[in-house]
Amino acid sequence: MKGKIYVYLKKQVLDPQGKAIENALKSLGFEEVKSVRVGKFFEIETDSSFSGSAKERMKEYCKKLLVNGVIEDFEVEAVEE
Amino acid sequence: MKGKIYVYLKKQVLDPQGKAIENALKSLGFEEVKSVRVGKFFEIETDSSFSGSAKERMKEYCKKLLVNGVIEDFEVEAVEE
C-alpha cells in the first residue's frame, strides 16, 4: 500500500509559523498575500501484512500517533496495490 | 487566489523525521510500515493585486522563500478566483 496523510492545524489554532511566513512574503514585496497556513503530510509505504482496508489502517496511524486531535485535523489518501 | 504548495524532501536526502516516525509506528505494532517520508504544505490566500498567472506567482513564492532548492522539490496547485 502507498498512502498520503495530510495534517492541518485546526482553524481556531494559531499558526505562528504561517504568520511568520506571511510577513516574510510581504516584506519580500508580495503584498497581495493575505494569509498563510502551514500543514504537513506523510507519504507512507507498507507491505500487505495487515487486515482491513488501507484507508482504515491509515486512519489508525493517525489516531495512534500521527495526529494530535486537540490541534489538528487530517485527510487520508490511500492507494491499495 | 487560493493556492496550495507541497514541498518534498528530495529523494536522496535523508529524512530523519520520517525515519523516527517509521520506527515509532512499528513499535506501536504497525509492522507493515516500510517507509515514511515527511513533507509540508502551505495554504496561501491572496488578493488579486498582482500581475501574471496565479501559478507563476506561487512558483515565485517558492523560489524566493518557501522552498530550499538544495534539498527540496515542490509542486504547486493554484486556484484562480
Added chain:
Amino acid sequence: MRATVIEFLGSNCDHDMVYFIRDVFKIETEVVWFTERDLKNPDIVLLPGGFSYGDYLRPGAMASRTPAMESVREFAKRGGIVLGVCNGFQILCESGLLPGALLRNKTISFICDDVYLKAENRETPFTSMVDRILKIPIAHGDGNYFCDEKTLEVLEKEKRVAFRYVSPDGKIDDNWNFNGATNSIAGVLSENKRVLGMMPHPERACEKILGSEDGKLIIESVISFLEKTDG
C-alpha cells in the same frame, strides 16, 4: 519519599533531573527506561525535559506512546503525583494527562532565557512553598501553550493554572511572555491538581552558583505535601 525519573530515547535533561532530586535534595531516586512498565513504587514521577525523539513529528508525541507512559497514566489515575518539565509537559499534554497543546513559540525560534513565574494557586502539592516570584530558565522551541476557549475557561475557573509568566515585579505583561502562551500560562494542573506540567526548568535553578535556587521551592512544596498526607 521516593522519586522516579523516566528516561525516553533522546531525553537530555534526564541527568539534570536526577541530579536535582537525588544530589540536591537527597531523595531516593529510581531511573526507569521508557520500555519498562514497573515504576518502582514512587511517590512522585518526574518526566524530564529535552527533545525525546528529537522533537520529531511533534514534541512529546512519540514519548507519550511508550509503555512507561501507560504506567504513568495509571499512576496518575490513582492519584499519584507527576511533574513534567518542558518536554515532560509536552509529553503530558500529548498523553492526555493534561489538556491543551504546546505550539511553536511566537518568535518561531528556540528561546533560552530567564523568565519570572507567579504561582497562581498556592493550594496545590507543587506550590505551597512558592511565596515569591520565581526566576527560572526556559529553553524551548515549542512552549506556546494553547487550548480551546472552553477548556481555558475551565482551567481558570478550577484554578488549574499553576504558574504564569510575569515581569520581574510580578505583573502580567506580554513582553515577558516570550513564547506567546495563552493567558501567559507557564504551568498547568490536572483536575485533581496532582499532575503538573510546566515549561520552565526548576532543575536548572537549584544552586546559587547557577544563578537561582528558586526551582527548589517546587520540590520543597511536594515534600511538605507528602509529609502531611503520609502522616
Added chain:
Amino acid sequence: MAEIEVNLELARKHGINEEEWETIKKILRRIPTYEELGIFSAMWSEHCSYKSSRIHLKKLPAKAPWVIQGPGENAGIIDIGEGYAVAFKMESHNHPSFIEPYQGAATGVGGILRDVFTMGARPLANLNGLFFGSPDNPKTPYLIKGVVAGVGDYGNCVGVPTIGGQVTFHFCFNGNNLVNAFTLGLMKSDKIFRGKAEGAGNPVWYVGSKTGRDGIHGATMASAEFSEETEEKKPTVQVGDPFTEKLLLEACLEIMEKDVIVGIQDMGAAGLTSSSLEMAERSGSGIKIDLSKIPLREKHMTPYEILLSESQERMLFVAKRGREKEILEIFRKWNLDAAQIGEVTDTKRAEFYFEGKKVADIPIEGIGESSPLYNRPFEEPKRFKENQNFNAGAIEDVKSLKKVFLDFISSPNLCSRKWVYRQYDQSVRTNTVMTSGSDAGIIRIKGTKKGVAMSLDVNPRLCFLNPKEGTKCAIAESALNLAVCGAKPLAITDCLNFGNPEKKDVMWEFVESIEGMREACIKLETPVVSGNVSFYNETEGTGIYPTPSVVMVGVVEDVNNIVNPFFKEEGLEIVLIGKNDPVIEGSLYLSHFFNIDKGKFNFVDLDYHRRLIELLLSLSSQKLIESAHDISDGGLLPALAECFLKEGNNIGAELFLDENFERMDAFFFGETPSRVLVSIKKEKCNRLKSICQKFNIDYKIIGKTGRNILKVVFNNKEILNIPLSEIFEKWEKGFERIFKK
C-alpha cells in the same frame, strides 16, 4: 555497470595532478581501480592530507606537563586535576554552510561533537565562531538566520549547552562565510579512547545512521575555490539528525564503560575511507572491510559511493573478539544499527571487498607517507608595507562624542549578540556558571570546586594587516578573556581559515600566522593540542581576510571566585590596568566609520601580557576586585559600557579624566592590547596598586561607578552624559536593524 576507465584525465577530475598520479601508480605498481582513485583523491585532498599546511603546523608547540593528547587524534586532551581531563577541538564547516546555511552549520556541530565523544569524553560545552559578510549584503540576513538556527537546533537537541562564541561582520566574508564549531568534553583522565585499529583478527564495527549518497566528495569540495562549476558538482547535501547523534553519544559512552572497545573514531570528512585508513595507520596495522555489509539507506549504491559517502552520525570502532552479544545489546537498547563489517589485519594494507570482489587494496603506509607534501611558495604582498604606512592624522577627530558613541555601540560588530545566543540552550546539564554576554564561558565540574573556562577569539582585520602580530593578538585576547574571569589559560585549539594556498600572498599570510601563533603559545605556555585548517575560502578569486580562530581553554580552581564584567554597586573605583596607549590605526573605529582597514596597530608585548594574566589570577584568588573586563574591539568607551550593558542593570559610570590626550577618537575608541577595566572597593585600592607594582603593570584610577548614567568629565568639564537606558536600547536592538535592512 560498465567498467569505468581510470586514467590521468579522470584523476584530474578528482583533483589529482600528474605528479600525484604517477606516485599513485608507483605505490600500487599498477593503475588504480576506480574505487582506489576515489580513496586517494579523498585522502590526498587538502582537507584530509593537510598537504599545504603540514610542514608549517609542525612548528607549533604541542607539549606541556598537562597535555595528555596533542594534535593527531580526533581531539586534544589536557589534564585538569583531581582525576579529570578535558578533550576539545574546533572545526570549520565553511563551505557547507555557505551552500546550505542551516544544514551546513548543524552538521558542523554534529561533526565536532563526535570528534570529542569518540575519545570517551562527554560533551559539556560548545562555542561557535561565525563570520559573515557585510550586513548590507543581501545574502547576509539569510545566512545568519540559517546558520544560527542550525548551530542552535543541533546542540540544543543533543543537549550540550552553547556558552560563547564570536560573531563578526566584514565585507571580506561576502562570498565565504565561516562557521567554526568548538566542543569541549569531560572525561576521567585514565579512561581515554583513541582511534586505533589494533590486534589482528579483532572485528571492525559500524554503528549509527545508514549510509546514503550524502556529500560524496565533500572533502574534495572543501579543497577548492567556489566557482560556477562547483555549483554544478554540488553533492547531495548532508542533513543533520541530532536525535540519532544523541543516541550514538549515549550508546558510545555506555559501551566505553565496558571493556570491549579497542579503538574508535567518527566518520567525518571522506567517511569510511578516512576513518578506516587513519585508524589502521595510527596502529601500523591493516584493515579489511566488506562494503556489502554496510547498512545502506539507498538502493544500488556502488562501492565507490559507499567508500566516499559523508553521511552523518556514523562511527567506526574496533572491538575485542567474542563480545558481539554485549555490543549488539547496547546498540539495540539505543535503537541503533550496528554491523560487523570487517577485521583488523597485520598486512599493513587497506582492503575493501564488495559482493565477494576485491575493489581496493592499498598499502596504508604508502597513502600516508607518500601523501603529497607541499612547501608552497610564499611572498610578502606589496599591500603589507603600504598599509603599515598609513597615518590616521588626516582623519577628522570626533565632534559629537555622544553621537559617535551611540552609533558605534549599536553597530553590527559591537551590539548585543543576544539575538544569537538566546537561540542556544546555555543551561542544560546544569553546569553553566558563566555564559555568553561575559568574557568567557565557564562550566563547573560537579563534585569538585573547579571550573573549565573557554573563549573563542580572532580579529580578522588585524590578521589582514599583519598576520603574525594579528594572530598573536588573537591568542593574547583569548587568554586575557579567561584571566579576567579568574581562569588560568592552559592550551588552545585553532581553526585556521584562509584563502587559496596556491597564491603566494595567501601562503605568506598562513606562514606568518603560524609563526605568530608559535611565539604567543610558547610565551604564554599554552600549547596547541588540536586544530583544523580550512583553505580555499575564496569565491571568484576573492579571498577572506586571514582568520585564525583560536579557543583558549583554562581552569578555575574555585568557581566561587569567578569574576564577571558587571558593575555591582555604586561608588566603586574604576581602575584601568595595563598600558594605556591606544591608537586608531587598524581599529574597528577606523574600519566602521571610515571604511579603512589600514595602519600599524599596537603589537602585543607578550611578556607584559603574561604578567598581566598572572596579576589577574592573583586578584581573583584573593577576591580583591568586584568586576573585570578586558578592553578589546572598539576601545575604552565601548568596553566601559559593556560593564553595565546587562538586562536590569542600572549601575553606570563616571569617568574623570585629567590626562592630556591629543585626539578623542584614539583615546575613547582606539585599540591596544593588554588593557583591563576593574572595579574595586575604595579601601582596597592601595592593595591593588601595590600588587600592580609588584607585577610591573600600569595602574590608574579613571572613575567611579555611579547611578543610571554614563558620564565623562574631562578637566572638570562634562563631555558626555547619557542615560543607561538609552545606551542599552541602542545596543540591544543592533541585530534587529540588520534584518530590517
